[in-house]
Amino acid sequence: MGHNTRKKRNRWWMTVMPLYLFTVFFVALPMVYLLALSFLTRAQTWGVVNEFTLDNYLRIASPVYLNTFKESFRMAVLTTAGTLLIGYPFGYLMARLPARAKSLMMLLVVIPFWTSALMRMYGWIIIFRSNGLLDKLLMGLGITDSPLKLLYSYPAVLVGMVYSLLPFMILSVYSSTDKMDWSLVEAARDLGATKWEAFFTVTMKLTLPGILSGIVLVFIPSMGLFFIADILGGGKVMLVGNLIQNQLQSGRDWPFAAALSVVLMIFTSVMIWVYRKVSGVKDLEGLL
Amino acid sequence: MKKNRRFFAVLTAAALAAANLSGCGGSGQNGGGDAPAQAEDASQGGKEGKGDPGELNIYTWAEYVPQDVINQFEDETGIRVNYTNFEANEEMLAKLETSKGGDYDIIIASDYIIKIAADEGLVKELDQGKLPNFKNIDPVFQNFFYDPDNKLTIPYGPGIPLLVYDPSAVACEITGYESLWDPSLEDSLALMDSERVVMGMALKTMGESFNTEDPDVIRAAGEKLMGLAPNVRVLSQNQTQDYLLSGEVGAAFLFTSQVVLALSQNPQLQVVYPKEGLGFGVDAAFIPSQAPNSDNAHAFLNFILDGEIGAQVAQQTYYLCPNQASYEFLDEEFKKSLVISADDIPKGEFIQDVGAEATALHEELWTEFKSALD
Numbered sequence: 001m002g003h004n005t006r007k008k009r010n011r012w013w014m015t016v017m018p019l020y021l022f023t024v025f026f027v028a029l030p031m032v033y034l035l036a037l038s039f040l041t042r043a044q045t046w047g048v049v050n051e052f053t054l055d056n057y058l059r060i061a062s063p064v065y066l067n068t069f070k071e072s073f074r075m076a077v078l079t080t081a082g083t084l085l086i087g088y089p090f091g092y093l094m095a096r097l098p099a100r101a102k103s104l105m106m107l108l109v110v111i112p113f114w115t116s117a118l119m120r121m122y123g124w125i126i127i128f129r130s131n132g133l134l135d136k137l138l139m140g141l142g143i144t145d146s147p148l149k150l151l152y153s154y155p156a157v158l159v160g161m162v163y164s165l166l167p168f169m170i171l172s173v174y175s176s177t178d179k180m181d182w183s184l185v186e187a188a189r190d191l192g193a194t195k196w197e198a199f200f201t202v203t204m205k206l207t208l209p210g211i212l213s214g215i216v217l218v219f220i221p222s223m224g225l226f227f228i229a230d231i232l233g234g235g236k237v238m239l240v241g242n243l244i245q246n247q248l249q250s251g252r253d254w255p256f257a258a259a260l261s262v263v264l265m266i267f268t269s270v271m272i273w274v275y276r277k278v279s280g281v282k283d284l285e286g287l288l
Numbered sequence: 289m290k291k292n293r294r295f296f297a298v299l300t301a302a303a304l305a306a307a308n309l310s311g312c313g314g315s316g317q318n319g320g321g322d323a324p325a326q327a328e329d330a331s332q333g334g335k336e337g338k339g340d341p342g343e344l345n346i347y348t349w350a351e352y353v354p355q356d357v358i359n360q361f362e363d364e365t366g367i368r369v370n371y372t373n374f375e376a377n378e379e380m381l382a383k384l385e386t387s388k389g390g391d392y393d394i395i396i397a398s399d400y401i402i403k404i405a406a407d408e409g410l411v412k413e414l415d416q417g418k419l420p421n422f423k424n425i426d427p428v429f430q431n432f433f434y435d436p437d438n439k440l441t442i443p444y445g446p447g448i449p450l451l452v453y454d455p456s457a458v459a460c461e462i463t464g465y466e467s468l469w470d471p472s473l474e475d476s477l478a479l480m481d482s483e484r485v486v487m488g489m490a491l492k493t494m495g496e497s498f499n500t501e502d503p504d505v506i507r508a509a510g511e512k513l514m515g516l517a518p519n520v521r522v523l524s525q526n527q528t529q530d531y532l533l534s535g536e537v538g539a540a541f542l543f544t545s546q547v548v549l550a551l552s553q554n555p556q557l558q559v560v561y562p563k564e565g566l567g568f569g570v571d572a573a574f575i576p577s578q579a580p581n582s583d584n585a586h587a588f589l590n591f592i593l594d595g596e597i598g599a600q601v602a603q604q605t606y607y608l609c610p611n612q613a614s615y616e617f618l619d620e621e622f623k624k625s626l627v628i629s630a631d632d633i634p635k636g637e638f639i640q641d642v643g644a645e646a647t648a649l650h651e652e653l654w655t656e657f658k659s660a661l662d
Contacts, residue, residue: 042644043644044643044644045404045407045641045643045644046381046385046404046408047385059648062652064652064655064656064659065652065655067659068655068659071659129534129536130534130535130536131534131535149475149521151536152521152522152536153662154662157662230481233662234521234522234523234524235481235522235523235524235658236520236522236523236658236661236662237658237661237662238655238658238659243655246483246651246654246655247651248378249376249378249379250378250482250483250484250651251647251648251651252378252647253644253647253648253651256648
């Protein structure tokens with residue numbers, strides 16, 4: 001954006017300045033603070049001592065905490081796979097609907113964003129809990145004969161994660177399918193490709209950017225979300241987000257929490273870097 | 289209810305999950321007015337003049353001070369109350385530290401955090417001359433570690449966590465923490481989502497103190513705790529009694545307020561005083577060192593120490609009533625539901641800060657325990 005200042009007349013910078021200031025104060029400075037904090041030592045009872053240490057990072061390398069990262073990674077991968085499995089066909093078919101039905105579907109996908117994510121999680125509790133909706137349904141159909149313990153388990157958390165992040169995948173796939181040039185598929189069919197061949201060789205390739213941006217949009221937040229694990233996991237599933245929250249509160253270890261956050265950020269940055277490498281997209285605006 | 293506190297944090301924090309350093313409070317406000325920070329210019333000792341009696345900034349868990357008590361105080365004194373809530377003690381202390389003991393006039397928080405705040409010089413000494421009702425405090429709830437000379441705090445919500453179980457859903461006899469390890473209780477316990485409390489149960493079964501700093505003992509407790517993993521159905525701080533009432537679990541370890549609520553809805557539930565030893569905790573009220581409206585704060589403390597008001601507080605917070613003048617005002621119904629007698633108090637052990645190393649060790653073992661749960 002810097003070159004704009006020279007091209008236009010000299011007062012142009014005044015309009016850009018707020019943006020820069022905002023970025024410096026609310027993005028760059030907190031990051032610097034976080035990074036600095038992660039190298040300090042926690043005080044005996046409360047607060048931080050200005051003593052440089054690498055211990056916080058070394059502690060992350062201990063098996064217990066590495067395992068938490070591994071668990072989070074596993075959860076993020078499963079969540080992404082789940083959203084892809086449901087979101088791809090959904091987004092694809094949505095793009096093929098007539099214009100009216102399309103905008104209605106779009107509305108239905110977006111509506112959940114109008115309610116608090118937390119409320120929607122409580123909805124899942126009502127469905128999953130012992131003698132809840134699902135139990136009653138399964139028992140009514142004679143599939144099970146006693147209440148299942150569905151809630152407060154790893155699968156329950158996974159369902160909650162997939163459910164909350166699904167719209168990101170749907171919308172990414174939808175937007176790239178919608179933009180697709182269908183004459184290419186027709187050409188493939190004319191040249192003798194079966195429906196499936198045409199799909200795998202043409203449609204898939206052309207919607208790949210949508211798939212990739214959907215993966216990034218789902219994967220990254222799912223590494224950090226912790227309230228779903230708390231609510232649907234009954235406090236039994238510990239992800240990196242939960243670990244950070246714990247360290248800030250009961251652990252009172254801000255430097256360690258900062259170090260965990262830094263590692264998490266590095267991890268997600270690597271993900272974005274890989275995305276750029278694979279997709280060839282130069283800036284993140286390509287994400288949606 | 290106080291134990292709702294995580295609810296709000298979770299909401300805001302969802303968006304900030306990764307780099308959430310500032311403490312994640314949803315600072316909902318109850319009685320009109322803006323952020324307490326703006327109250328600093330408000331009448332210090334405003335009652336002297338005939339003019340505006342000024343404001344009072346209360347900072348505690350959401351809904352921990354009953355609204356009707358606040359309304360009554362406002363009506364009687366003309367003081368405007370600004371109610372700000374936090375969801376974790378640690379969040380409170382972080383804010384209090386940032387404001388250097390200012391901004392707030394009354395803070396109600398837990399024992400261990402008050403100890404830290406007092407050591408940091410963030411707690412103001414009470415002016416007994418302004419608290420004629422101070423004498424109403426039941427001495428059983430005084431002289432605790434966070435305020436050995438009773439100069440800084442008044443007890444607000446004291447409680448002893450207890451085991452509660454549904455005899456129709458549990459096959460074994462529960463007499464203490466040790467019983468929870470019984471294999472027949474597989475996947476049927478609700479425990480607190482708090483490492484020190486749950487680790488504390490393991491420590492007690494070994495005859496140790498909650499507050500041991502011996503790493504070998506703590507490690508041994510962590511190892512013992514791993515054996516409890518198969519029995520844990522859910523870890524929760526809020527509304528834990530609901531799991532018991534809905535049949536999701538057969539037994540639960542509950543805060544006093546939750547015990548009272550559980551029993552009021554299902555009198556068949558059995559309450560167990562763990563034979564290995566009781567825990568104990570007090571939420572107390574204090575005035576921060578630089579409180580902008582210190583006179584109003586004293587007026588408020590004196591107000592809630594009144595017998596009748598004290599009874600109103602106890603009956604709506606469901607904790608033990610630390611006010612001897614309140615006993616005559618308590619409903620018979622409520623007295624019956626109070627399963628803990630004051631005689632038990634001296635037997636309870638506080639959970640206190642154990643220093644950096646032991647805390648880090650607790651955290652590590654807790655993380656390990658949790659990864660064995662799902």
